[in-house]
Amino acid sequence: MKVLKFGGTSVQGPSEIKQVGSIVQQAYQENSTVVVVLSAMSKVTDQLIGLARQAVSGDAGYLQEWEQLTQRHDNCIRALFDAPQADEVSRTIHGLLHELKDVLQGLYLVRELTPKSLDFVMSFGERLSSRIISQYLATQGLPTEWLDSRNLIVTDRNFNNARVDFGATNARIAEAIPSHAKVVVMPGFIAATREGETTTLGRGGSDYTASIVAAALPDVELEIWTDVDGMMTADPRKVRRTFPLPRLSYLEALELSHFGAKVLYPPSVQPVLARNIPLRIKNTHRPEAEGTLITDRSDDQQRAVKGISSIDHIVLVSLKGSGMVGVTGIAMRFFSALALHQVNVILITQASSEHSITVAITPADAERAQQGLQEEFKTELAYGQVDPILVEDGLSVLAIVGENMRNTPNVAGRLFSVLGKNGVNVRAIAQGSSEHNISCVIEQDDIRKALNVVHEAFFLSDIKILNLFLIGTGTVGGTFLNQLHAQRPHLLEAHGLDIRVVGIANRRRMQLAEDGFDLASWPEQGDDSGQPTDPAVFAREMHALNLSNSILIDCTGSAAIVELYEEALRHGISIVTPNKIACSGPYDRYQRLKQMTSRRGVRFLYETNVGAGLPVIGTLQDLIQSGDRILKIEAILSGTLNYLFNEHKEGVAFSDVVKTAQRLGYSEPDPRIDLNGVDVARKILILAREAGSHLELSDVVLHNFLPEDCREAATVDAFFTLLPNYDAHFENMRQEAEKAGKRQRYVATYEEGKLSCGLRTVGPEHPFFQVEGNDNMVLFTTERYQERPLIVKGAGAGAEVTAAGVFADIIRAGNF
Numbered sequence: 089m090k091v092l093k094f095g096g097t098s099v100q101g102p103s104e105i106k107q108v109g110s111i112v113q114q115a116y117q118e119n120s121t122v123v124v125v126l127s128a129m130s131k132v133t134d135q136l137i138g139l140a141r142q143a144v145s146g147d148a149g150y151l152q153e154w155e156q157l158t159q160r161h162d163n164c165i166r167a168l169f170d171a172p173q174a175d176e177v178s179r180t181i182h183g184l185l186h187e188l189k190d191v192l193q194g195l196y197l198v199r200e201l202t203p204k205s206l207d208f209v210m211s212f213g214e215r216l217s218s219r220i221i222s223q224y225l226a227t228q229g230l231p232t233e234w235l236d237s238r239n240l241i242v243t244d245r246n247f248n249n250a251r252v253d254f255g256a257t258n259a260r261i262a263e264a265i266p267s268h269a270k271v272v273v274m275p276g277f278i279a280a281t282r283e284g285e286t287t288t289l290g291r292g293g294s295d296y297t298a299s300i301v302a303a304a305l306p307d308v309e310l311e312i313w314t315d316v317d318g319m320m321t322a323d324p325r326k327v328r329r330t331f332p333l334p335r336l337s338y339l340e341a342l343e344l345s346h347f348g349a350k351v352l353y354p355p356s357v358q359p360v361l362a363r364n365i366p367l368r369i370k371n372t373h374r375p376e377a378e379g380t381l382i383t384d385r386s387d388d389q390q391r392a393v394k395g396i397s398s399i400d401h402i403v404l405v406s407l408k409g410s411g412m413v414g415v416t417g418i419a420m421r422f423f424s425a426l427a428l429h430q431v432n433v434i435l436i437t438q439a440s441s442e443h444s445i446t447v448a449i450t451p452a453d454a455e456r457a458q459q460g461l462q463e464e465f466k467t468e469l470a471y472g473q474v475d476p477i478l479v480e481d482g483l484s485v486l487a488i489v490g491e492n493m494r495n496t497p498n499v500a501g502r503l504f505s506v507l508g509k510n511g512v513n514v515r516a517i518a519q520g521s522s523e524h525n526i527s528c529v530i531e532q533d534d535i536r537k538a539l540n541v542v543h544e545a546f547f548l549s550d551i552k553i554l555n556l557f558l559i560g561t562g563t564v565g566g567t568f569l570n571q572l573h574a575q576r577p578h579l580l581e582a583h584g585l586d587i588r589v590v591g592i593a594n595r596r597r598m599q600l601a602e603d604g605f606d607l608a609s610w611p612e613q614g615d616d617s618g619q620p621t622d623p624a625v626f627a628r629e630m631h632a633l634n635l636s637n638s639i640l641i642d643c644t645g646s647a648a649i650v651e652l653y654e655e656a657l658r659h660g661i662s663i664v665t666p667n668k669i670a671c672s673g674p675y676d677r678y679q680r681l682k683q684m685t686s687r688r689g690v691r692f693l694y695e696t697n698v699g700a701g702l703p704v705i706g707t708l709q710d711l712i713q714s715g716d717r718i719l720k721i722e723a724i725l726s727g728t729l730n731y732l733f734n735e736h737k738e739g740v741a742f743s744d745v746v747k748t749a750q751r752l753g754y755s756e757p758d759p760r761i762d763l764n765g766v767d768v769a770r771k772i773l774i775l776a777r778e779a780g781s782h783l784e785l786s787d788v789v790l791h792n793f794l795p796e797d798c799r800e801a802a803t804v805d806a807f808f809t810l811l812p813n814y815d816a817h818f819e820n821m822r823q824e825a826e827k828a829g830k831r832q833r834y835v836a837t838y839e840e841g842k843l844s845c846g847l848r849t850v851g852p853e854h855p856f857f858q859v860e861g862n863d864n865m866v867l868f869t870t871e872r873y874q875e876r877p878l879i880v881k882g883a884g885a886g887a888e889v890t891a892a893g894v895f896a897d898i899i900r901a902g903n904f
């Protein structure tokens with residue numbers, strides 16, 4: 089024998105009902121006796137509640153709503169039945185609808201809506217749907233019998249959420265439902281007291297009806313038909329790449345449904361669990377899908393965590409105070425007060441110091457909980473032995489569930505580590521000693537991100553999604569996008585790294601796309617669509633998306649973008665940047681940014697600030713962290729300047745070489761930043777800070793070789809107009825060096841806490857003499873490298889190498 093329950097979405101219209109018909113037909117052929125339990129057509133219960141409230145408030149508009157309800161059922165009948173049968177079904181349905189209208193008229197007149205009358209009004213949803221479907225199944229040639237659940241399921245008088253009298257109920261079901269071939273159709277959700285008053289079993293109660301019926305019959309299987317492929321690893325509306333779970337134990341299903349998995353109404357597990365009846369969840373729209381089988385054992389021994397669920401709109405209520413420590417009976421009084429005020433407790437935590445007890449409840453219970461606790465502890469409150477009752481809202485509970493968690497170490501470690509790395513603050517934690525469930529309370533704003541990162545950690549450990557917000561699509565940013573586009577498939581396949589660009593901005597336009605841009609056409613998306621750029625709005629939208637593993641990539645040279653860093657880190661967003669302004673700006677901010685990363689479990693990576701893609705900062709950090717001490721840094725740090733001094737030859741104008749350096753993407757957005765030495769000053773300052781010095785940019789002794797009017801030109805274009813006036817001047821400098829057998833080099837030095845940079849001429853004996861093209865060279869003289877310095881050398885500017893350095897930092901941030 090089979091009991092099939094169809095939810096509201098499975099019976100919402102004629103085409104769905106026809107699909108139900110074919111599923112029942114199949115079950116009948118395989119099992120002979122089938123019990124079909126039906127929900128109301130989707131949204132009808134809410135509509136009925138609305139009608140009752142409208143009527144009782146004296147709003148005659150309820151009549152129009154009633155007409156609509158009638159119309160919906162009429163349409164369904166007309167689509168399902170031919171003329172003579174349609175009239176017959178209509179008569180039954182209209183009889184019920186007029187009964188409903190009379191009840192609503194009564195509510196309108198007496199202006200009182202009791203829980204009992206609300207139950208009666210709500211009962212019409214299932215009574216209507218089950219009558220129509222019963223008749224429909226009969227027209228399909230099935231031997232159908234409609235039974236009124238109110239004659240079978242006996243409850244107490246706890247209207248709206250009645251408790252079942254299983255003794256009486258089981259006996260009535262066993263007697264009424266025949267074991268010979270038959271299709272029995274019943275309304276779900278509704279029941280009655282012994283005296284025949286209509287009751288309901290709580291929202292979602294149709295599942296419960298089916299489970300009660302199954303548990304009262306011999307040799308039975310239960311199937312719950314809904315609109316998803318089974319119990320999923322997490323809520324697919326909130327979490328990406330969820331998948332159905334083929335098997336669960338009753339306990340796991342209970343925990344998951346209790347913590348928000350809407351597919352199953354939690355009380356429905358108990359009756360089938362008690363009789364060890366297999367329960368399968370199936371998709372009405374995809375009957376071929378396997379669904380989820382729920383039995384007494386969880387047979388996936390490999391996976392410790394079976395599912396992740398959550399409950400939003402949680403309130404934490406805490407009783408704290410030194411007067412609680414070591415005093416017996418506090419917990420008893422705390423929970424008695426809550427019970428007395430009918431407060432349903434979702435989660436409990438108590439610190440082992442006994443200094444506080446915290447419970448999670450729903451907002452509807454919050455005021456009663458607070459009042460109840462204030463009354464109970466009024467003496468302690470008056471004497472200051474406990475603090476005022478603390479009520480905090482805007483929270484969610486996230487729970488991971490699985491029977492095998494009990495035998496698997498590091499499940500909690502993984503959970504909290506992944507939350508921490510994504511900047512999700514955990515407010516309260518609960519784990520039962522059975523270890524089936526670990527729950528934690530977090531800010532509701534973080535729930536989407538938290539669910540996604542936890543889901544990735546436990547179910548998609550082979551794939552990690554990184555969400556990039558890129559500002560700056562010029563030389564470096566644009567090249568990075570091209571590199572990512574080319575490398576993305578390989579990273580996904582070989583390293584399970586799914587890197588998505590979800591935000592793009594440049595000086596003109598900005599836009600966000602939660603599922604990621606198509607990198608094949610990013611310039612169009614980045615440049616022509618979206619909205620005018622406003623960094624504050626970009627940041628606000630980035631924070632609002634609150635995506636897991638988010639990284640802000642600043643490929644500008646803008647101080648305005650640096651202003652966004654602290655808030656981004658605070659929101660758990662890592663930062664990767666070639667922009668030197670943050671690390672060479674005020675020391676306090678540089679320090680704050682670095683400290684925030686360790687506190688918030690995010691990364692702030694800027695390897696490309698010095699030497700473009702060369703491993704300069706990483707090398708220095710490794711030296712320091714391994715206990716070495718920096719004695720001196722001497723370096724060529726400007727790719728642009730080195731290029732100029734190498735390429736400025738006889739017969740070539742200096743100003744033309746500067747233009748070429750700009751065209752090749754070596755120079756700063758404003759090339760004067762290179763020529764006046766500021767770019768080099770920033771870089772040597774950054775190295776000094778990494779080496780432990782608390783210096784500022786103003787501490788760098790900078791020898792400028794750019795003539796003053798070029799430095800002061802109003803725009804970059806004006807600068808390029810003036811520069812040719814000095815071609816002869818630069819040619820003289822070059823010839824002088826050449827005559828002496830030397831070469832010009834712009835050299836930065838850090839020694840004994842002093843910073844300087846300036847133009848020098850070096851002979852063939854000096855290592856800088858041979859530094860070619862746009863190369864950089866950094867000599868680290870340290871306690872361990874005193875005889876001969878440690879040297880890092882290579883291209884120190886340019887789109888490809890810098891973009892590759894940014895790329896490497898992103899992967900580092902992602903692997904953190």
Ligand SMILES: NC(=O)C1=CN([C@@H]2O[C@H](COP(=O)(O)OP(=O)(O)OC[C@H]3O[C@@H](n4cnc5c(N)ncnc54)[C@H](O)[C@@H]3O)[C@@H](O)[C@H]2O)C=CC1
Pocket residue numbers: 559560561562563564565593594595596621623643644645646648649666667668696697700753754755756757884885886887890
């Ligand atoms: N080009 C190179 O070889 C290297 C560059 N860098 C650094 O990389 C950064 C970018 O350099 P490039 O790509 O060469 O510059 P670029 O001038 O080619 O590109 C800058 C990009 O930033 C955007 N931008 C500027 N201010 C903005 C704002 N306030 N809001 C939104 N977007 C803004 C621009 O629209 C443009 O897309 C600079 O900080 C530079 O110092 C670092 C190492 C090497």
Ligand SMILES: N[C@@H](CC=O)C(=O)O
Pocket residue numbers: 697699700725726727728729754755756762767884885886
């Ligand atoms: N403009 C810089 C490049 C990045 O830092 C240089 O020329 O070195």
